[in-house]
Amino acid sequence: MRRPFYRPPPAAVLALSLAASTFLAPPAEAQSGSANTLPAPAGSLTPNDLLDVRTVSAGDYSPDGTWLVVRIATRRDGLGFVAARDGDPSYTRPAPARLLLLNTETGDTTPIVSAPRTIGALAWSRSGDRLAIATRDTLPQLLIWDVASRKLRAQSLAGARLADNTDLSWTEDGRLLLAIRERQWIGEVRARFDSLVNGPVSVQVGTEPFLAWDALRRLGNRAIVVALTPTSAKLDTVIPATQLSAWVVSPSGQLVSWREDRNAKTNYEGGPASESRWLARRGRDSARVIIASLRGVTLSNAADGDHYAYARDGAVYVASITDTTSRRLIGAPPRAKGDTVRGPRDSGRDSVARAAEERFTLVNISPTGDAVLVSSRTGWHLVRVSDATRRTIVAIADTIRGPRVLLADWSADGRTVLLGMASRTDWNRALLRVDVATGAVDTLVRDGRLYGQPRVSPNGARLAVTIGANGRPADLWIADAAFTAPRLVVASNPQLASRALPTTKLVPYLDADGRSQFGVLTLPSAATGHLPTVFSVYEDFFDDSFDATTMYLASRGYAVMKPSVTFETGYPGEAWLKGVTASANKLIEMGIADSSKLGVHGTSYGGYATNLLITQTNRFKAAINISGKVDLVSFYTDSPRLGVRNVNAAEKTQDRIGATMWEQPQKYVQHSAVMFADRIKTPLLLVTGGEDHNVPAINTREMYFALRRLGRTVEWVNYTNGGHGIPMTNAGEFVDWHNRLTGWYDRYLKPASARPASQQELLK
Secondary structure, three states: HHHHHHHHOOOOOOOOOOOOOOOOOOOOOOHHHHHHHOOOOOOOOOOOHHOEEEEEEEEEEEOOOOOOEEEEOOHHHHHOOOHHOOOOOOOOOOEEEEEEEEEEOOEEEEEEEEEEEEEEEEEEEEOOEEEEEEEEEOOEEEEEEEOOOOOOOOOOOOOEOOEEEEOEEEOOOOOEEEEEEEOHHHHHHHHHHHHHHOOOOOOOOOOOOOOHHHHHEEEEEEHHEEEEOOOOOEEEEEEEEEEEEEEEEEOOOOOEEEEEEEOOOOOOOHHHHOEEEEEEEEEOOEEEEOOOOOOEEEEEOOOOOOOEEEOOOOOOOOEOOOOOOOOEEEEEOOOOOOOOOOOOOOHHHHHHHHHHOOOOOOEEEEEHHHOEEEEEOOOOEEEEEEOEEEEEEEOOOOOOOOOOEEEEEEOOOOEEEEEEOOOOOOEEEEEEEEEOOOOEEEEEEEOOOOOOOOEEOOOEEEEEEEEEEEOOOOOOEEEEEOOOOEEEOOOHHHHHOOOOEEEEEEEEEEEOOOOOOEEEEEEEEOOOOOOOEEEOOOOOOOOOOOHHHHHHHHHHOOEEEEEOOOOOOOOHHHHHHHHHHHHHHHHHOOOOOEEEEEEEEOOOOHHHHHHHHHHOOOOEEEEEEEEEOOHHHHOOOOOOHHHOOHHHHHHHHHOOOOOOOOOOHHHHHHHHHHHHHOOOOOOOOEEEEEEOOOOOOOHHHHHHHHHHHHHHOOOEEOOOOOOOOOOOHHHHHHHHHHHHHHHHHHHHOHHHHHHHHHHHOOOO
């Protein structure tokens, strides 16, 4: 018989020290008097600093490798998000960026898109004389940058509407393949969205094949692929209107293949149970089905648009569209249907381990189609297509503590592949270059810095990569193929040089079950003595990448710990009690944390974790739930704009209940913090967005009214037009959110002598 949900004995009745607060509407302006933030230490980060932090990333090289597209974005540019339009296929959340062209030889830059715009796909022409840019603005637009004239122009589509999620691909004869919408598309989308949101009467019937919001969302994938002749704006249909998931075209433009959604109804299973098929057409021939069902299949295409690899049931196959007869390249053959007979050695634990080792995951096929990169429990392997010769390029002896390996990029000729590798036990990261012909592995660089997605130039002579360290925003560097003498080409945030930025540290510890865990600790720049410490909770943390909220809190005198936890399906609520409190013990033991000044917060799943945690322990003196659910029962089938995401999450994925609500109703109750609100003694701040369609504010507010009824210390801040997490409606609300975060912690974790008089009065 399984144990009950892990909870301490019921707490005694709380003796109130602070009356439950009233509902607070956020001010529109940047300054919030109710936030009660303390004066910030000199050199601290401000919310406006966070809005202006620049994120730099490397895009595509021109075919000759001379030019590299660079994207630069700030959070300020993304303000103005209309969360009320979540689920509207005709609306794209603003994520504006500026585009530069970087000369990889000289380091000189040329602005392409100087005013921030939401950018989608990019594609260089085969000759490298033009760059096509698809914007994802309110009205999507196709732009063409001419390298010779250094001019950007809007490209006519003869009245057609560009699909905001289009891919772009040039052919050798100068045509550009892209996706457009059917003429009636925008009207149908707007009418359906308006009916669901504004009514006045909306009717949904259980026998309809799709949930209403699913049916609307599917319209976002309905498109036509056309070949554009830029000089005449002529559009030739390549793929007729269909439910399009992805498409690939050969350099000549004669061979095109695509993935077509074949779901007949709302899919409650999610993931691999989704149904689609893969089709192809050569020239004007009729389309033919290449793979009838892609359920449970991973697919990768070579650059020629013809050769491909796919994985199914632990085996990897190769074929071409021209010759559709597939060949098993590696992995065990599929078992015949109904075959359960085992050989004399095919039994017991050893056979299970052997079977797992012989199951392979497809990573990628080389651009030239002559090699396939696969992974298994034993490591990463290169497999030659011609004779199935396998070379292990990274061996992994321990799947839990062994290194993490990621595909970085291939050279265009397929002769080399670049991998990223990182230790799971310390901040030891490397870039590896693999010679495909020989299998030789060269370590280009190995140190403690954090490397972004490297981009290899088409000729393999250069690579561009973002590099960050110590929790700082990453900068862009360029180096030769051997990574000798790398050059800093874009310093992302020189304006932060004058700030007293915090430092980061990886902290190992054991959770309550004795399992090894790691947490990322961020400390104020001049950290001394026992510090007020806050725990930012979610699931796993390891890397010291830039985290704006964490750096903001640490710059204001808090130690911030992001602890990792281990989950058990059916009992997820135990994870945070066992892991977060153990990490607190570690920091106290290290002399960093003040045991009487501990706080905890999280966003979304982390907010849910925070609320569950404070029903099980009173160690924390302040807690903040940001956009986190508190009632798993009412959340289970809610959030209609997400379709069945919340059903699937509870049953199979993130929430880890492992059963439907009707199979295990007690577990849904046990993992609903509101059911145990009477055990909460920790002052709790609840922060929601009135237009959050991921975790509706109506769910989180249950905790406010429960704690108010119980006479506990609680405050609820709802940003009426805000969405999920930090409000991105305007600068005022962004600043207010950060002021409230520090204000809550300042009130309960900072010494009384440092508080404003108004706060001291409240605590008497």
